[in-house]
Amino acid sequence: MIRSCLYILLISGFVIGAGTLMPPLVGTATAITAEEMLADPLLETRARNLSQKLRCLVCQNQSIDDSDADLAKDLRREVRTQLVQGKTDEAILSDLRAKYGDFVLLAPPMAKNTMALWLAPIGFLLLGIGITLGIRRRATVPAPSPISHADRAQIEALKQNHKTASKPDQP
Amino acid sequence: MSRFRPTFFIPLIAFLGLAIIGGLALQGTLSGSRNPNQLPSVLIGKPAPDVPLPLLQDSQAELALDAYRGQPLLVNFFASWCAPCRAEAPALEHLSNQISIIGIAYKDRPQDTQKFLQQYGNPFVAIGRDDDGRAGMAWGVYGVPETYLIDPSGQIKWRHAGPLTRDVITSQLMQKLAEMQ
Incomplete structure (x- = not known):
């Protein structure tokens, strides 16, 4: 009972850990239209890359690259306008963060208020490892x-029986 | 159980921890202090963005928010194509007796905006045109209607995404306004 509880904890620790370390299954669907694209393939690649990191604020779990929403389209256009102006990727992301907050980034940034989010999987993993080691060490020492x-009464009875049964043979 | 085993309590402690977190979140939601649907604006406490916009009535002239310094100001992003904007029109009309309201027509055609104002009333002291939504982006607008409260020094003090309801006005806006005076 206790052991199965501990195993559930351990497994959930692994699942959470693996989920954060593995790359998400990214959909290939995209909402971008031909006239939005930039002529310069290098800039366009950067634009697509940035678009995949930015959240569409009205659909919330789609990137602006995936979303057909009007606001996503506006944000894609804004990203491209700023790229053409010669801004760096970081400058564009921080500009949009200043307007919409951290929420516009699909991956939450490492900060004081997101530390628990980032460190919890590692914590769970360590907890799971600790529990497994604990269980295994205990399992190797067989309990008497x-x-x-x-049982004791039965042993006593057998002893008595043995004594009485063997008496006549004894000299 | 003859021997004290601390590992026995791990699931219990984990469950209690989750229950406490969930309980606090639920309490916040029920009391209204926490609303997961409302994104907090990062512009609170910052000066209102200064994006030049043509006026609806006269596209040669520009909307100047600076001209309204020295008094609290509401800035309302709206559009004729937005149904909740129609719903909040009476609330804005009512509020316009107490505070100056600037309207910003978000991604709307001027003739449609005019028609909207004729039909639902015009509570605004001035109306700017944000044809391509660029000003909205500078303000962090992610949908209309959205309303911002600006203090006399030109700082954003409060933002509400969605229509202004009686509840929002009395429980939030009026409080913020009272703090200012």
């Missing part, structure tokens, strides 16, 4: 099986 009162 206690003799119950009933």
